[in-house]
Amino acid sequence: MRRHNRTVLIRRLHIGGPCTRASLAAELGLNRSTIKALVDGLAEAGVVEERVPRQRSGAGRPSLLVLPQAHAAVVLAVDVRVEQVAIALVGLGGEILGRNSWNLRVRTREPAEVITHVVDSAIVLAADLGVRMVAAGISVPGVVRRSDGLVHEAPNLHWTDVPLGERLGAVFDVPIRVGNDAELGALAEHLRGTARGSSDAVYVTADVGVGGGVISDGSALRGTAGYLGELGHMVINPGGRSCYCGSRGCWETEVGERSLCRALGLREGAPRGAVVAELRALADHPDLVRSRLGEFTEWLTIGLVNVVNVLGPELVVLGDLFTALPGSLIADVAAAVRDRSLVSRASGGTRIVASTLGADVTLLGAAELAFEPVLDSV
Template sequence: MTVLALDIGGTELKGAVVAADGTVVRTVRRPTRPVRPARPARPTCGAGTALDAALDCATELAELARRAGLRPRAAGVAAPGLVDEAAGTVVRAVNLDWHDVPIRDRLAEHLGLPIAFGHDVRAGGLAEARLGAGRGSHSFVFVPVGTGIAAAVLTGGRAMTGARGIAGELGHLVVRPGGERCACGGRGCLETVASAAAIARRHARLTGMTTSGAEDVHRRAVDGEAQAGQVWAEAVEALADGLAATVALLDPERIVIGGGLARAGDHLLAPLAAALTERLAFRTAPRLVAAELGRRAGCLGAALLAQDLLVGDPVAEGLLTEDPLAEDPPAEGLLATGRAAEALPPGGAP
């Protein structure tokens, strides 16, 4: 059962054609907001531009499947922001300038296929649950820490959506009451201290220097810069506070840390695990591990959603993750035996 998969990001679209045996046959990467002529014939802001790009990417995936002699049976799409998975709608996605966009219906009409739709973080968590760092865990929490912070709660390979479809807003858990104002309108949210954006911003405020981002702050901390070390330690402490509340409520077997900050490896995980253990008192701390799938997780999760839509049961084996979507080496044990017959043609987003 060949499926198409599409992961819609704020800056980039990632797509894949996945064959019946789970092999990723073709992949595509495109900017979410394509460069348009200076005076376009139609509006290029808001939902139109990003939605058109998503539809164009879906068309390209369908054509790549046809050229490979494959007939897609369904497509899966993962989108950011506040989503209504039951209605197939992106309620609000600030980075896309989307409000109440019926992405599932638009893709179904465009492709003539049944469409599975999910939140990008939950799709990434689903992929980590079945193919990555969550394998073997009945319950775990996937926490990508990047520009923002979110969470996906997985039990038995299924993601919890909540009554209104917005479960997992870990970044807006208040960990520093009365603290910095958050984009959500609250004060002292976890995102204002521990996200990659917050780490860079807090370091700049403390030192008066501009850095290239949280990874630069991390490097400075490792090199012994006191201010960078302070900002990094404060981020770890705040993240431990948020995870301690998560553990108290959910008692997961494992917590999988993803996103750009996870690339710090043990410089993040070791102090975070120690700080979390301190906060749990009599409770046993869950295992804390780095995500394995990197930037591929959302697209692979979208493929799994599409396969689940067709078969009604989880499809967990065989997805080939050694592909042009990968920034990191593929995790051991995730390679299918099949390989694409020809390389993806050039022209994708860097």
């Protein structure tokens, strides 16, 4: 029981941040003496620190503020993307203590190269920061088997059946977890972003590929054997372009980065910076957005109608490249989805918003994946 309460308390501080003893007691439904005993134990173990809060409320002795200590548990988070790898060491409470990233070119996208580079960078970063990591979480843009971290297929990286979890586990003697990028984006949004407090939310991410992560009734959907959420491979335009997945006219082929480049008159594979700059230039011109991105807007709408009708979220968070879309386009899409989705109308209107966690969303999700198995042994 005490062990259980201790884990609940650590999880609360890790996700919710600093909190007074009094508020912790109220939130967790524990009495003050139980909280005191737990916090004293955690302080002694160096997991939390206590401080007199700066702003005192009311008269009497102020309730002490309990702060999680980042160095009490540090995990490695890795975000493998098609064109870049980022790693970070993330402390208890979610603070990024240090980070490193490098671009991938076709040659350096080989799994063995990527793994070696991740290992070397992580060792150097941990030594620089003087920390020891207790777990690692890795995000990959592909279909991943959660049980052992096998990357079954990461098409845009050209990876097939890469035993990523096993390889990293052989080097680092800590729990290693591998997840799909969109799934981890959803986890980060649910724990630390716009979808916090929302029990039914979908996170849709666009890079070269398009993917989705689903929170249903407060938990991540997994699918059989952990395979789920290839939202980018819903067929929405059966007469459209061939997709590597075996279908034609997938959502990804209509609204992924390459399609957006075409719509903007850029060459496919233009640098991300150029795409974003072009979108920014349009931001203040809703009419131009409608004329140049009208078709793109329609495909984004159709895919989101499907997502809302099938999964029934109250909130859809658009991430990564989609966060650069003009606000007027997102507003148009949100209005059209409300008009054209039975489920949105029934549930009072699904909210559709851009992510506010920025470029770190997947990295933060990978960190939370890593924290999951270790929070109860901090």
